[in-house]
Amino acid sequence: EAAVTQSPRSKVAVTGGKVTLSCHQTNNHDYMYWYRQDTGHGLRLIHYSYVADSTEKGDIPDGYKASRPSQENFSLILELASLSQTAVYFCASSETYNNQAPLFGEGTRLSVL
Amino acid sequence: GDSVTQTEGLVTLTEGLPVMLNCTYQSTYSPFLFWYVQHLNEAPKLLLKSFTDNKRPEHQGFHATLHKSSSSFHLQKSSAQLSDSALYYCALSLNTGNYKYVFGAGTRLKVIA
Numbered sequence: 001e002a003a004v005t006q007s008p009r010s011k012v013a014v015t016g017g018k019v020t021l022s023c024h025q026t027n028n029h030d031y032m033y034w035y036r037q038d039t040g041h042g043l044r045l046i047h048y049s050y051v052a053d054s055t056e057k058g059d060i061p062d063g064y065k066a067s068r069p070s071q072e073n074f075s076l077i078l079e080l081a082s083l084s085q086t087a088v089y090f091c092a093s094s095e096t097y098n099n100q101a102p103l104f105g106e107g108t109r110l111s112v113l
Numbered sequence: 114g115d116s117v118t119q120t121e122g123l124v125t126l127t128e129g130l131p132v133m134l135n136c137t138y139q140s141t142y143s144p145f146l147f148w149y150v151q152h153l154n155e156a157p158k159l160l161l162k163s164f165t166d167n168k169r170p171e172h173q174g175f176h177a178t179l180h181k182s183s184s185s186f187h188l189q190k191s192s193a194q195l196s197d198s199a200l201y202y203c204a205l206s207l208n209t210g211n212y213k214y215v216f217g218a219g220t221r222l223k224v225i226a
Contacts (some may be wrong), residue, residue, distance in 0.1 A: 021162065030211050033214070035216075040122070040218060041218060042119075042202060042217055042218040042219045043157070043202060043204075043216040044213075045214070046217070048173060048213065050212065058171075060211070085169040090156065090157070094214075096212060099145045099162060099163075099164075099206070100202075101147050101149075101162055101206075101214075102214055103159075104156040104157045104158070105156060106155070107156060108157050110185045
């Protein structure tokens with residue numbers, strides 16, 4: 001069964017600390033995405049990748065880095081976490097056809113204090 | 114740029130009444146449109162997507178019609194159920210070979226008895 005798995009599911013971080021969110025997919029999908037969810041803003045794209053060892057900036061990349069070491073794994077890195085990065089983060093993967101909808105993971109709730 | 118607009122942040126309905134959630138879009142190309150549903154503390158899940166042959170997609174009693182002339186893809190259901198209470202996202206994929214997905218801000222549907 002197709003799946004996208006995120007870890008951790010929740011995290012509390014301190015301001016200025018480093019945070020790494022991980023995502024693993026078993027779908028053999030080329031594309032992977034990191035979205036941020038905030039009330040009133042919906043889902044906003046942070047970074048995405050269409051091949052291992054390559055990432056692309058999304059619509060709100062500032063303050064975030066991404067890493068795609070293999071087709072299955074995609075990480076989101078906050079080098080210096082800030083209060084404004086408190087949010088729910090979703091990873092997704094999709095096939096390379098425009099009418100294929102992304103499949104989402106269960107999300108990571110990040111609180112920066 | 115490409116965008117999706119969902120004008121209602123919150124829709125409150127009495128059980129049994131019809132549902133209509135608005136979605137309009139702007140895109141340079143002819144995008145594919147999607148509706149996602151997200152229940153509390155769960156991942157967004159695909160509800161339905163537009164077809165290339167103008168068929169009307171339907172799922173779980175919901176349907177949506179893509180009107181290219183008015184750039185709309187409104188979600189409808191004839192009779193709301195309590196279990197329909199959730200957050201609904203409209204999204205588009207850029208039909209350009211660049212597999213990015215743009216989401217609206219979301220509409221929270223609350224169905225009351």
